[in-house]
Ligand SMILES: Nc1ncnc2c1ncn2[C@@H]1O[C@H](COP(=O)(O)OP(=O)(O)OP(=O)(O)O)[C@@H](O)[C@H]1O
């Protein structure tokens with residue numbers, strides 16, 4: 001298992017705020033790596049810099065053997081590094097199935113003239129898109145909702161759809177920012193199952209979360225951030241027992257961390 005993603009000496013300053021302050025993080029192919037830490041630790045900023053929503057102040061990002069520092073977000077996505085966002089990203093008036101189909105069309109290259117004249121190559125692409133979209137909804141466990149307008153789905157189903165949109169193209173790697181935030185225990189366990197399936201289907205995952213129980217259950221490795229730096233790194237068992245981590249972060253999440 002080689003290194004798939006590497007952030008080297010990453011810094012990102014916002015005025016006087018050091019959101020990232022010299023961070024080294026690696027993710028190996030096939031892993032689920034958890035990124036945890038207090039509010040404002042720099043977790044979302046790390047994902048934003050990796051996908052170049054904004055560039056780093058200093059440092060480098062390597063993905064799949066090449067440097068991707070500073071390349072546009074759509075180029076990052078085209079290389080198979082996708083992300084999901086802290087809020088749900090959907091086209092509310094469209095059906096569940098159409099939301100995923102649109103994500104796939106962006107990848108397969110939607111050709112207006114092919115579509116207009118309904119050419120054989122267009123029909124072949126459409127069949128493939130439908131097949132992949134339905135398979136994704138199946139593993140998200142929302143296939144039964146495929147024709148429902150997405151904004152009429154439950155909050156938990158919308159969250160799983162948001163993730164489906166990110167992973168429908170079967171990216172090599174996905175960055176998930178708080179996929180379990182504000183969900184009830186049953187919805188959290190549904191997402192946990194879905195995340196595990198995404199990994200088992202061959203996608204490497206980095207996941208930011210405040211829900212400690214699913215993070216410790218899911219992750220091969222956990223990286224703890226505080227004030228833009230790495231506070232600790234290790235297996236879930238090592239992190240759970242790390243005094244510094246308990247003092248800085250887990251203390252406040254103690255009941256969840258104990259499980
Ligand atoms: N676009 C921005 N402009 C200015 N400051 C920002 C920006 N994005 C993040 N910051 C600041 O950088 C720091 C790190 O923020 P970040 O969102 O990365 O934290 P986080 O670990 O994701 O926190 P949370 O757990 O609350 O989501 C914070 O002080 C935040 O206010």
Ligand SMILES: [Mg+2]
Pocket residue numbers: 043044045086
């Ligand atoms: Mg965040």
